[in-house]
Amino acid sequence: MPAVNTKLAALLTAIATLSAVAGSAADVTNAPYEIDGRKSGYLFMTPATRSLQDDEFQNPGMFAVERGRELWNQKDGPDGKSCASCHGDAETSMTGVAARYPVFDSARGGLVNLELRINTERADRMKASTYKYESDELLALTSYISYQSRGKPLNVDIEGPAKPFFEEGRKFYDARRGQLDLACGQCHDALVGSKLRGDVISQGQLNGFPIHRLSWRAMVSRHRIFAWCNTSVRAEPYAAGSPEYLSLELYVAWRGRGLPIEAPAVRR
Amino acid sequence: MTIIRKSIAAWLPVLAASSFIVTAAVGEGLVNFKIENGAVPQPLTGEPGNPARGRQIVRDMNHVTCLICHSMPIPEEPDHGEIGPPLAGVGSRFTASELRLRLIDPKAVNPATIMPSYYRVSNFMRVGESFRDRPIYTAQQIEDVVAYLSLLKDN
Numbered sequence A: 001m002p003a004v005n006t007k008l009a010a011l012l013t014a015i016a017t018l019s020a021v022a023g024s025a026a027d028v029t030n031a032p033y034e035i036d037g038r039k040s041g042y043l044f045m046t047p048a049t050r051s052l053q054d055d056e057f058q059n060p061g062m063f064a065v066e067r068g069r070e071l072w073n074q075k076d077g078p079d080g081k082s083c084a085s086c087h088g089d090a091e092t093s094m095t096g097v098a099a100r101y102p103v104f105d106s107a108r109g110g111l112v113n114l115e116l117r118i119n120t121e122r123a124d125r126m127k128a129s130t131y132k133y134e135s136d137e138l139l140a141l142t143s144y145i146s147y148q149s150r151g152k153p154l155n156v157d158i159e160g161p162a163k164p165f166f167e168e169g170r171k172f173y174d175a176r177r178g179q180l181d182l183a184c185g186q187c188h189d190a191l192v193g194s195k196l197r198g199d200v201i202s203q204g205q206l207n208g209f210p211i212h213r214l215s216w217r218a219m220v221s222r223h224r225i226f227a228w229c230n231t232s233v234r235a236e237p238y239a240a241g242s243p244e245y246l247s248l249e250l251y252v253a254w255r256g257r258g259l260p261i262e263a264p265a266v267r268r
Numbered sequence B: 001m002t003i004i005r006k007s008i009a010a011w012l013p014v015l016a017a018s019s020f021i022v023t024a025a026v027g028e029g030l031v032n033f034k035i036e037n038g039a040v041p042q043p044l045t046g047e048p049g050n051p052a053r054g055r056q057i058v059r060d061m062n063h064v065t066c067l068i069c070h071s072m073p074i075p076e077e078p079d080h081g082e083i084g085p086p087l088a089g090v091g092s093r094f095t096a097s098e099l100r101l102r103l104i105d106p107k108a109v110n111p112a113t114i115m116p117s118y119y120r121v122s123n124f125m126r127v128g129e130s131f132r133d134r135p136i137y138t139a140q141q142i143e144d145v146v147a148y149l150s151l152l153k154d155n
Helices: A002-020 A047-054 A062-073 A083-087 A114-125 A136-147 A160-174 A184-188 A222-232 A243-255 B002-017 B051-059 B096-104 B139-150
Strands: A103-105 A110-112 A211-213 A218-220 A265-267 B022-024 B033-035
Touching (some): A047 A265, A062 A083, A062 A136, A103 A160, A114 A136, A136 A218, A160 A184, A160 A243, B033 B096, B051 B139
Antiparallel strands (some): B022 B033
16 A cells, blocks of 8 residues: 555656656756655756756855855954854864754744854854844855755754644644735645746745845845745735744745755755 | 624625625725626726726736736736636636626635635735735726726637
């Protein structure tokens, strides 16, 4: 029985992939961008955008990574500490971290994502000022830390104290909202591969974040894209870093479990 | 007041599916309409719909253009969506009254549809502040678009 199901699922996936994904006809396989039918946004990009992402010398997101490297080592606060003072070389100490976030934080009694963790580290350990969400600095450090997990599979913990937040996130994802009355899944599950005006709708996966969005010429955080998708359906967005978006982030990251971290990904 | 409006709206799909006649009060300053047999036979305004204006309205990015989801015989616009059925020939498939209901509240026809309701204000979650309590189209815009769609006949 399970064997049959798996075969059927594989067949369906193969058909869907062949018919839906622009520019993939020449690909022999979607590995590693597809795991059990879960697909990275990469597979929905044109070959030109993909090669922009693949070439580190051309990938515009690498500017943020480089800036993040500087900030990692830059001393700040009264004690003159940098991230490196405690964590040393990010290339070893930060491997895999972005793939696990967001996590439940018992001190906060709630979830923290990478951005909030960076800020609590600055506030509590460096006694330095926090960065604004979506500031160049926060995007840069988030990109740099995420870059250390490139290729590592998304792997968030949804058990134990994280469970209720995960369930909240699922509810958020499934709820129709805004004047257009659309839920996330009505686009990112039901319409994957279809053209919504000029955009090809992907599965809305998080493994590429922070992404460089070509149409905005900007680095974009996970919460900013949530706000954009909310605003697109004429719903009132939540604030970046809000509990609502943290729960949503946990759920959406779990939806993409196993997909490799691609930060900084390049998207349309 | 609001509670009554909401409860009526909640029943719309059920009632529209049957042949009952209902009056739907959808919001402050908005025109009431009657759903009969899966259609809204009475125009929402006294002014007849203007198809040329309708053609402009459906292209308008500020009014949730139909092109997000449908292809339409509007060749000068790029990037037509392919989520809903193509609208060329839709005037042969539906009467003006049926088209009117499909714009006002397509969920009265198919509660599961992803097509937005262009003339409904209640029963939504967390509508953006600048869009609250007003529908996507005005009553006259509904009439203009119905007039335009009615002209999209199969040759």
